[in-house]
Amino acid sequence: MEEIIGVFIQEAREQLTAMEDALLRMEQGDGDAELLNAVFRAAHTIKGGSGVVDLHLIEGFTHTLENLLDRLRNGEVRYSGEMTTLLLRSCDHIRALLDMREHGRTGEDAQLAEAGRLLAEGLQAFYTSGEPAAAAPSPDAEAPPADDCWHVSVRFGRDVLKMGMDPLNFLRYLQELGEITHMVTLCDAMPETADFDAESCYLGFGIHLRSDTDKQAIEDVFAFCRDDCELHILPPGHTTADSQAAAPATAGPSSGRIAVPGGAAQPDITEAAASRPGQAGNNRGAEARLIRVQADKLDQLIDLVGELVIAGASANLLARQSRQGRLIEANAMISRLVEDIRDSALQLRMVQIGETLSRFNRVVRDTAHELGKEIDLVISGADTELDKSVVEKIGDPLMHLVRNAIDHGIESAEARRAAGKPARGRLELNAFHDSGSVIIEVIDDGGGIDIGRVRARAIERGLIQADHHLTEQEAVNLIFEAGFSTTESVSTLSGRGVGMDVVKRNIEALRGSVEVETWAGRGSRFTIRLPLTLAIIDGFLTTVAEASYVIPLNAVVECLELKAGDTRGHMLNLRGEVLPFIRLRELFKVDGPIPMRENVVVITAGGGKAGIVVDQLQGEFQTVIKPLGRLFRHVRGIGGSTILGSGEVALILDVQALTQLAVQREEASFSFTRLSFPSSIDTLESSHAPE
Amino acid sequence: MTIATLTSQPSGARRLAFDGPLTIYDAEAIKAHLHAALQQTKGVPLELDLAAVTDIDLAGLQLLLLARRESLRLELPLRIIAASAAVREVIGFCHLGDFFGDTLAPDPEG
Numbered sequence: 001m002e003e004i005i006g007v008f009i010q011e012a013r014e015q016l017t018a019m020e021d022a023l024l025r026m027e028q029g030d031g032d033a034e035l036l037n038a039v040f041r042a043a044h045t046i047k048g049g050s051g052v053v054d055l056h057l058i059e060g061f062t063h064t065l066e067n068l069l070d071r072l073r074n075g076e077v078r079y080s081g082e083m084t085t086l087l088l089r090s091c092d093h094i095r096a097l098l099d100m101r102e103h104g105r106t107g108e109d110a111q112l113a114e115a116g117r118l119l120a121e122g123l124q125a126f127y128t129s130g131e132p133a134a135a136a137p138s139p140d141a142e143a144p145p146a147d148d149c150w151h152v153s154v155r156f157g158r159d160v161l162k163m164g165m166d167p168l169n170f171l172r173y174l175q176e177l178g179e180i181t182h183m184v185t186l187c188d189a190m191p192e193t194a195d196f197d198a199e200s201c202y203l204g205f206g207i208h209l210r211s212d213t214d215k216q217a218i219e220d221v222f223a224f225c226r227d228d229c230e231l232h233i234l235p236p237g238h239t240t241a242d243s244q245a246a247a248p249a250t251a252g253p254s255s256g257r258i259a260v261p262g263g264a265a266q267p268d269i270t271e272a273a274a275s276r277p278g279q280a281g282n283n284r285g286a287e288a289r290l291i292r293v294q295a296d297k298l299d300q301l302i303d304l305v306g307e308l309v310i311a312g313a314s315a316n317l318l319a320r321q322s323r324q325g326r327l328i329e330a331n332a333m334i335s336r337l338v339e340d341i342r343d344s345a346l347q348l349r350m351v352q353i354g355e356t357l358s359r360f361n362r363v364v365r366d367t368a369h370e371l372g373k374e375i376d377l378v379i380s381g382a383d384t385e386l387d388k389s390v391v392e393k394i395g396d397p398l399m400h401l402v403r404n405a406i407d408h409g410i411e412s413a414e415a416r417r418a419a420g421k422p423a424r425g426r427l428e429l430n431a432f433h434d435s436g437s438v439i440i441e442v443i444d445d446g447g448g449i450d451i452g453r454v455r456a457r458a459i460e461r462g463l464i465q466a467d468h469h470l471t472e473q474e475a476v477n478l479i480f481e482a483g484f485s486t487t488e489s490v491s492t493l494s495g496r497g498v499g500m501d502v503v504k505r506n507i508e509a510l511r512g513s514v515e516v517e518t519w520a521g522r523g524s525r526f527t528i529r530l531p532l533t534l535a536i537i538d539g540f541l542t543t544v545a546e547a548s549y550v551i552p553l554n555a556v557v558e559c560l561e562l563k564a565g566d567t568r569g570h571m572l573n574l575r576g577e578v579l580p581f582i583r584l585r586e587l588f589k590v591d592g593p594i595p596m597r598e599n600v601v602v603i604t605a606g607g608g609k610a611g612i613v614v615d616q617l618q619g620e621f622q623t624v625i626k627p628l629g630r631l632f633r634h635v636r637g638i639g640g641s642t643i644l645g646s647g648e649v650a651l652i653l654d655v656q657a658l659t660q661l662a663v664q665r666e667e668a669s670f671s672f673t674r675l676s677f678p679s680s681i682d683t684l685e686s687s688h689a690p691e
Numbered sequence: 692m693t694i695a696t697l698t699s700q701p702s703g704a705r706r707l708a709f710d711g712p713l714t715i716y717d718a719e720a721i722k723a724h725l726h727a728a729l730q731q732t733k734g735v736p737l738e739l740d741l742a743a744v745t746d747i748d749l750a751g752l753q754l755l756l757l758a759r760r761e762s763l764r765l766e767l768p769l770r771i772i773a774a775s776a777a778v779r780e781v782i783g784f785c786h787l788g789d790f791f792g793d794t795l796a797p798d799p800e801g
Contacts (some may be wrong), residue, residue, distance in 0.1 A: 156749075161715045166748040168781065183786040187756050196757055198718035203753055207735055552767075 007292070008053045009098050011543065012541070015042040016091045017355065020383075023091075024361045027084045036079070039087070040069040046094065057108055057116075058097050064120045065090050071127045086122050093119050122312070147183055148210060149159060150235050152218060157228030164198050165225055171205060173221050178211020204230075213454060219673055295388070298348055304395070305338075305345045306536060306624035312338045313645030339622065342536055351391055353440070354382030354429045360402050367406045374424045381431035388437045390510055390530055394440065397503040401442045401526050402427065404500075409446035409524055417519060433532075437512075437554075440528040449518040451475045458482065471667075476516055480504040498503065511639055513656050529656070539623035539642070539652065541615040542601060544584045545592040548650035549614065550623050550642055554604045555655040559617055562598040572600065572611050581611030582663040584653075587637060605655040610662035612653070613642035625652060637661065695724040697731075704730045706772070708740035713751030713778075721751065723760045732767060738742045742773035747781050754785075 010110045019042035043066045050058035065087070071077040093116055100108060108116065152174070156167045171626060186204035190196065207216070215233050222231055296686045312335055319331040357379045368375040410416075410425035417423050428443040451472055458464045458478045470478075478484060507514045512530040531537075539550035566572055572579045579598060584590070600611040625640045632638065639654035693711035700706050707728045713721060728737055739758075745750075755771075762769035774782070780786060 115728070161718075161748075161750050166715075168749045168752070172784065183784075185756070185785050185787055187753070187760070190753070190757060190760070193722075193757065193761055196722065198722040198754060199715055199751060201749060203749065203756075349702070 005053050005055070005101065007057070008049045009102055010292075012046045012049060012058075013095065015046050016095055017358070018042050019364055020088060020091050021358060023084055023087050024365060025685055026079070027081065027365075035071070036073050040066070040073050043069055044597060055101060055684075056099070058094060058101075061090070061097070061116055061120060062094060064123050064445065065094075068123045068127045077127050083126060086119065086126075090119050090123065120198045137527065149208040150178075150211060150213075150215075150218060150236055151232075152207040152209055152223060153204070153232040153233040153234075154207075154293075155230040156184070156225060158200045158202075158203045160201045160225050163225075167201065167203075169224065170221055170225070171207070174207065174209055174218070174235060177213045177221070178209050180207055180209050180388055182208040193679070217528050225613070238619060270563050289590045300389075302345055302349065302536075305342050308338055309342060309536065309622050309624050310645070312641050314647070315645075317645035342622065346536060349388045350385040351388045353386060353391055353438075354379075356391055356398070356432065357382055357394055360398070363399065364406065364427060369405060370426075372412065373406065373410060374413055375406060376424055378426065378428045379430075380428070384431040384433060384438060386530060390438075390512075393506065393510055394528070394530065397430075397506045397528070398440065398442070400503050401528075402429070402498075405442055405444040405446065405524070405526075409444035409448075411447050415447075419447075430498050434529075438530045440530070442525065442526040442528075445523040445675055447514070448520045448522055448524055449479065450520075451518075454478050471639060476518055479516065511654070537623050537625060538653075539621045539645075540601065540614075541621040541650065542599070542620035543616045543618060544588070544614050545590045547588075548618070548644060548648060549584060550621060550650050551601055551603060551612065552623075552655055553620060555605050557602040557604050557609070560600050560604070562600045562613055570662070574602070574611070578666075579609060580666040582615055582658055582662050582665075583613040585613070585615075597623065603655045603659060604661050605659040608659040610659040612658060623650075623652060695721070697724070697728055700738065704736040706737050706738040706740055707744065710743040712746035713741070713744050714746055714748045715750040715753070718750045718754065721754050724759070725754060726761075729758065729761050729765060729767065734767075736768035736770060737762065738770050740773050741771055742775055742777045744775045744778050746780050752781055752785065752787075761791045776782060 013121060013607050020037050022038040022042075025032075026039075043062055047059055047062040047066055050056070050062060053286075068077065068083075072079055072083075093112075096112055097108065097116075100112065154167075160167055171180075171183075186206060187202065189204065190202040196202075211218075215235065218233050219226070219231065224575050255282055257481070258642040312331075316331050319327045322328075360379070361377055364375055365375040367436070405427055406425075410427065411419070413423040416425065426445045428441065430439075430441040430443070432439055455470065455475050455478070457463075458475075458481070459466050461484060463478060463484065464470070465480050480503070481501060484499055484501065504514050507528055507530070510530055512528060514529075515527045516524060517527070518524040538553040540553045540556050542549050542551060560574075566574075567581075570580055570582070574580045578600065585594070595615050598613050598615060600613055601616050601617070602609065602611050604610075621644075623642045624644055628638065628640055637654055637658050638651050639657075640652040642650050642652055693709055693713065696708045696710075698708070705728065707724065709721070709724075711717075722734050739755075759769060771778075
């Protein structure tokens with residue numbers, strides 16, 4: 001039972017998300033009637049499900065909600081703006097009830113019960129006192145007494161007989177579902193004898209079927225010829241006018257006594273018929289294509305694949321050492337398959353970021369309301385895929401950035417008008433892929449970050465000395481320092497003691513990075529760069545003395561030999577381009593003689609380019625990322641470790657950090673400022689001074 | 692293979708008898724027989740004897756409907772004077788009893 005409840009809770013949350021989306025779109029003036037249906041269906045599904053798993057609190061509350069929605073849908077109650085807020089809060093309430101059940105409590109506490117009662121009263125007030133809307137009379141109002149038969153109208157495709165099917169058999173099968181009370185044969189489409197192809201089918205049928213089946217089951221009867229037959233199904237209880245509408249629009253002049261009078265199909269009625277009883281079936285169809293799998297089973301699979309990759313590398317190495325051609329060949333084949341397995345296993349973990357991003361519709365709406373601002377949220381790249389574990393962990397940092405942008409970034413409507421900007425603020429969430437990483441941007445068109453204030457605050461907080469000379473970019477980056485907050489008024493939104501430093505730390509914990517750009521008076525852009533996956537990457541193996549280092553392959557641009565004449569300090573002349581480089585030997589203080597030949601691996605990350613000087617290049621290597629122990633957390637330039645086929649440990653380079661280091665050092669060497677560089681660089685620079 | 696025989700009756704009517712299945716497999720031939728019979732039968736009623744029809748599918752049914760429509764157009768009396776159980780079942784199932792009503796002889800057993 002617990003398992004069923006777990007599934008229900010998860011599904012109910014999905015339904016609530018869908019419901020919120022639809023409500024928000026309705027509020028934004030999307031007049032699509034289907035939206036209201038979507039909201040209703042979501043509520044209906046939750047109610048049904050909660051009844052099945054005996055969660056009567058949810059069932060009762062959702063029932064009230066559904067009552068209002070049903071009346072809205074029938075046009076008995078008119079939709080109004082304030083309803084949205086109440087409906088959204090109802091979603092929250094159901095969510096709270098779900099949370100409560102998930103935490104193992106079955107009874108609600110007084111506060112929740114009171115909230116639920118108030119909400120339910122609010123919902124009821126809308127439909128008990130609400131005057132019937134005159135503009136949209138209930139479609140049922142003038143309907144004659146309900147007919148208890150399904151009306152099925154079908155015209156078979158011309159070639160159905162040639163394909164070896166006898167449509168009569170489909171019709172006979174309908175008897176399995178219920179009783180055929182009436183049937184008319186439509187032969188108006190039959191051409192004159194001369195044009196009549198005896199092997200084509202020209203007939204259509206109108207059938208009254210008395211049955212308590214659903215629409216899907218009736219549709220399924222015609223599944224084999226569904227593609228090229230014209231099928232209209234009307235549920236029991238529609239008006240006679242509808243049934244004429246459902247008759248195929250092609251019906252020409254009636255012939256003899258057998259043809260039903262034809263009329264132009266009224267699309268709204270047939271659509272309504274399609275969307276109502278058919279919905280359950282459609283949902284079932286979607287579910288059949290998905291399998292719910294426990295996330296830890298998936299993680300276990302990824303782990304195993306990781307071990308397989310390592311074991312494969314080991315076997316490969318032994319095979320090569322044995323110099324047996326056929327063994328090497330067989331191993332190469334296995335390696336290729338392992339690679340494929342790795343890719344498909346990782347693909348299993350990929351989810352679209354859309355769900356995470358669309359959550360912000362609600363956040364932006366509520367936050368903006370609270371602050372009395374008007375803000376449009378524009379989301380793009382919702383279908384960008386990234387690792388499930390990353391998606392889960394990026395929610396909080398993103399939330400903080402979004403709230404910050406609304407609270408501090410976007411100005412009030414008056415201030416915006418005064419600045420000659422449109423009164424409505426604009427917030428953008430963009431997601432896209434960029435050379436092996438996923439980029440998420442949070443862009444606002446607000447006032448930008450006040451660099452002067454940032455600097456003043458940093459001095460006040462003792463983060464920098466008053467006489468520190470900072471570039472603008474360095475100053476802006478101060479907002480990511482611990483204990484930094486520029487707002488004087490601590491609002492309920494930000495200023496919870498969680499600053500941008502936590503955002504930065506959370507993102508870095510995902511092997512990602514965050515950058516900010518700002519334009520005074522025009523807004524800011526936060527760019528989050530995340531790795532596609534946390535588990536396995538394609539690497540490029542290099543060695544320095546005895547130690548091996550792996551560079552993520554997607555960051556590698558090219559490799560070249562380091563020629564003494566091309567270098568000057570830490571710069572390298574790359575075909576006329578100045579390329580800052582870093583000697584791993586120096587960065588990691590590797591002892592041992594410098595070999596005759598050194599190689600440069602040119603890497604790119606975060607828009608910067610740098611060279612990494614190593615002794616030897618070993619080539620591509622599938623890398624299973626193992627986390628570094630806590631002891632090494634503060635080592636800069638190392639992202640993780642991996643195990644080679646030989647059983648040795650190799651370190652994975654953090655290209656992002658290394659590029660930054662190289663570029664920063666390049667800038668520093670020009671401006672002679674030494675700002676908070678990690679100590680390793682300082683020693684490195686001083687140790688390198690004589691060169 | 693369906694065998695069609697067209698004979699003249701003592702009453703003056705022409706009678707077309709089918710023996711075998713009235714299905715898609717022989718549809719073209721059946722159509723030709725029906726068409727020829729309708730064209731050749733000038734002024735006298737045409738009787739269809741379907742007592743020996745073993746099977747009938749939608750193609751066969753469609754041809755009967757076509758013949759019926761053609762006879763109405765030519766103002767030529769068309770009667771089904773005998774029908775096998777298979778034919779009766781299909782006509783009954785499709786609620787076409789009315790259509791062939793006065794042309795279809797009552798079921799001898801029912």
